[in-house]
Amino acid sequence: MAKVAFIEQSEHSECGIAAVTMLLNYYGVPVKLNDVRDHYGVPKGGNTMYHLKEIFSDFGFETVGVKITDTVGFFRENNAPCLLFWEHRHYVVFEKIVGNKITIVDPALGRKSYSLQAFSAHFSDVALLISAIDETKEGPVRSEKSHDTLWKTLYKERFLIMGLVLLTVVIQFLGVGIPVMTQRAVDNYLAIAVDFTPQSMIVSVCIVFFCYYLLQGMRNTVITKFQLHFEEKLMVVFMKKMLSLPLNFFVNRSTGDLIFRGNLTTYIQQILSTQLLTTIIDLVLVIAYFSLMISYSIELTVISMTGIMIIVGSTYIYSKAYRSSTDLDIQLNGQVHQTLVELFEGIETIKSIGAEEAFYQDWETAFMRQQALRKKKSRVSGWIGTIPSSMQFVLPLLITGVGLFGVNEGTFTMGELISFNAISLSFVVPIVTVMNSATQFLILRSYFGKLAEILDQKNRRAEATAQHIDTYESIELKQVAFYFSKFEEPVLKNIDLKIDKTEKIAIVGPSGSGKTTLLKVISGLYLPTEGEVLLNGKDMTTIPQASLRQMISVVNQNPTIFQRSLKANVLINTPDSTQEVLLQAITDARVDEMTRLLPMGLDTLISEGGMNLSGGQLQRIAIARALVKQPQLLLMDEPTSALDNISENYIMKRLKTYDCPCVIVSHRLNTIQHFDRILVMDKGEIVEDGTHEALMAQNGLYSYIYSGNTDLVDWAAGST
Numbered sequence: 001m002a003k004v005a006f007i008e009q010s011e012h013s014e015c016g017i018a019a020v021t022m023l024l025n026y027y028g029v030p031v032k033l034n035d036v037r038d039h040y041g042v043p044k045g046g047n048t049m050y051h052l053k054e055i056f057s058d059f060g061f062e063t064v065g066v067k068i069t070d071t072v073g074f075f076r077e078n079n080a081p082c083l084l085f086w087e088h089r090h091y092v093v094f095e096k097i098v099g100n101k102i103t104i105v106d107p108a109l110g111r112k113s114y115s116l117q118a119f120s121a122h123f124s125d126v127a128l129l130i131s132a133i134d135e136t137k138e139g140p141v142r143s144e145k146s147h148d149t150l151w152k153t154l155y156k157e158r159f160l161i162m163g164l165v166l167l168t169v170v171i172q173f174l175g176v177g178i179p180v181m182t183q184r185a186v187d188n189y190l191a192i193a194v195d196f197t198p199q200s201m202i203v204s205v206c207i208v209f210f211c212y213y214l215l216q217g218m219r220n221t222v223i224t225k226f227q228l229h230f231e232e233k234l235m236v237v238f239m240k241k242m243l244s245l246p247l248n249f250f251v252n253r254s255t256g257d258l259i260f261r262g263n264l265t266t267y268i269q270q271i272l273s274t275q276l277l278t279t280i281i282d283l284v285l286v287i288a289y290f291s292l293m294i295s296y297s298i299e300l301t302v303i304s305m306t307g308i309m310i311i312v313g314s315t316y317i318y319s320k321a322y323r324s325s326t327d328l329d330i331q332l333n334g335q336v337h338q339t340l341v342e343l344f345e346g347i348e349t350i351k352s353i354g355a356e357e358a359f360y361q362d363w364e365t366a367f368m369r370q371q372a373l374r375k376k377k378s379r380v381s382g383w384i385g386t387i388p389s390s391m392q393f394v395l396p397l398l399i400t401g402v403g404l405f406g407v408n409e410g411t412f413t414m415g416e417l418i419s420f421n422a423i424s425l426s427f428v429v430p431i432v433t434v435m436n437s438a439t440q441f442l443i444l445r446s447y448f449g450k451l452a453e454i455l456d457q458k459n460r461r462a463e464a465t466a467q468h469i470d471t472y473e474s475i476e477l478k479q480v481a482f483y484f485s486k487f488e489e490p491v492l493k494n495i496d497l498k499i500d501k502t503e504k505i506a507i508v509g510p511s512g513s514g515k516t517t518l519l520k521v522i523s524g525l526y527l528p529t530e531g532e533v534l535l536n537g538k539d540m541t542t543i544p545q546a547s548l549r550q551m552i553s554v555v556n557q558n559p560t561i562f563q564r565s566l567k568a569n570v571l572i573n574t575p576d577s578t579q580e581v582l583l584q585a586i587t588d589a590r591v592d593e594m595t596r597l598l599p600m601g602l603d604t605l606i607s608e609g610g611m612n613l614s615g616g617q618l619q620r621i622a623i624a625r626a627l628v629k630q631p632q633l634l635l636m637d638e639p640t641s642a643l644d645n646i647s648e649n650y651i652m653k654r655l656k657t658y659d660c661p662c663v664i665v666s667h668r669l670n671t672i673q674h675f676d677r678i679l680v681m682d683k684g685e686i687v688e689d690g691t692h693e694a695l696m697a698q699n700g701l702y703s704y705i706y707s708g709n710t711d712l713v714d715w716a717a718g719s720t
Helices: 016-024 033-039 049-058 071-077 116-122 148-157 159-186 190-194 198-244 255-294 298-345 346-353 356-381 387-409 415-455 515-523 545-551 566-570 578-590 591-595 617-626 644-654 691-698 701-706 712-719
Strands: 061-067 082-086 090-098 101-106 111-114 123-133 474-482 492-502 504-508 530-535 552-555 634-636 662-665 677-682 683-691
Touching: 016 033, 016 049, 016 082, 016 090, 033 049, 049 123, 071 090, 071 116, 082 101, 101 116, 111 116, 116 123, 198 255, 198 415, 255 298, 255 415, 298 346, 298 356, 298 387, 298 415, 346 356, 356 530, 474 515, 492 515, 492 683, 504 515, 515 552, 515 634, 515 662, 530 683, 545 552, 552 617, 566 578, 566 591, 566 617, 578 591, 578 617, 578 644, 591 617, 617 634, 617 644, 677 691, 677 701, 683 691, 683 701, 691 701
Parallel strands: 504 662, 504 677, 552 634, 634 662
Antiparallel strands: 061 123, 082 090, 082 123, 090 101, 101 111, 474 492, 474 530, 677 683
16 A cells, blocks of 8 residues: 655644645645645634535545544554544544554654554544545646755756765775775785885875875865855745745744744755765765675675675664654754744743743643654664664674685785775775665755745745836725635625725724734735735736835834834835934834933834833834835824823824825724724624714714724624
């Protein structure tokens, strides 16, 4: 039976679609998790079994959900890969049952085998079986060839690689020449001794030393250059890809995992530079060494090959054991990293609620799981992994012992024995290197798989085909809908909205009604799932990103302040702003009041995340950052929620003097009464649109909220 290829889940909620993707691939439908995720999305709470059944159906798979009572009997009869509900909250793939062992493929942990008792403890007794496949039905997703960034980068470095190969080959053949010269010296020592003086010996050794030293120095220089160039280019590609991806890519992904994937570029270049090229050269040298050994003695070659077979066999067993734990080690490393990121980023909240011990326990649990796995790997390495080195240690003794009999019988000379011993050791070293490299290449495959998962991400934003837009005229949303998953209710639906030049618009509504999401769609941070967003009558996805970001300023609900000076935070994307524009922005945002109280004014260094500032001060800096850009469209999501009333009223009055259109999400209705239009949202739709006076006269949701009512259930009941 073929194995189910492991596909790792990248988000905490996508175990279901990862398991489905594994089964689709197993049954001959070559799709990628990225493409399945992009098409169907991932619900916030994960997929139900019904959702997964629908996905299978779209690809022509008929499935049957079953409740299993006799686990062992059932799987012995139905020993074919299927989807299992696991621990009442997770999905895995059943692969096979052999004897008293059941093997599953877990999207979070990889391939694992359980005893029947342990399996029953985890299995939730529900499975989704594949009963029939319509091979004529074409699925909604087609996956293209995997990202070839690695090979493109290697190709660009081909001259460095060729130079590295050439230098390594010369060094290796210099090493081959030493045993041959040793054999001739030993066998002809009497003739050589007549003309060979200590001075000539010293000169000869020095010449060989300096040749080897020069070649090794050149090789190390080329390796270093290759490593730096390769890592730099791969990391640049990775960072450009990350920054080009839409915001919703980052919604369910952990910061720690993304940082870990970025750091994998270093590990990849280390393995490639130290293992790949050496392995290729070693394979060539093995043939050369083997030919020399045969020419000296077939009997000794057979003995050497017997020892080498033991080395190869033990290394294979070690690699197989090592492979099963490599992917899990990488995943646990990412979990430990993520726990540390959460701890340090949320240290103020953790200390405020006294949760230090709870977070320590979370870290310790993840860390100890990783340590336990590494101890297991160390035991395997200690007992199985040392067999090759032990065989390398004893093999020369064995060859020497057997070879002495040959010398006595006159089969070969003492010089040939010494030379053969040296060559056999040189033969064993590349064999061991190649076998060890096989283990490293397993790690490389896991590493690059994680990196390629990012590089293969598709960006729905098309290549910018429209020209740069300098002047804002209007933004129009036509029948826009947005959802994170096809299996969830839309966050936005039936949105028709036009924002003309100079309009001041406020968006209000209950929490969770879609206000923030609407603002992100208007700004282009989220692309609509349905409908279209037109900027000056042109599809926003065709407009260059630089043009959008230059025209639109956004103040987020939770602005991030970076660890740099206050001035640098305000000018973070507008370093060429004049002093006059800067002073106007910080005055209108009331940042000038802050600077008078700070010892170094605008040059005061802000701590990471703005921990040395209050929430209101952070919001002021974010507003100043948006204003200094002199935007043609200003979008603000509860920009003054942490400000006092005086500061809030002042800033709102100043915003009204700006000529650009402004859209503000606010829960403080008294601050937006003077706006040209007020949009009222409920359950993802714009349910009311008008001025304050007009909306109050309608006696609808706006009037209900403005009057101080908080029970929206009563309002909903009264409006039906």
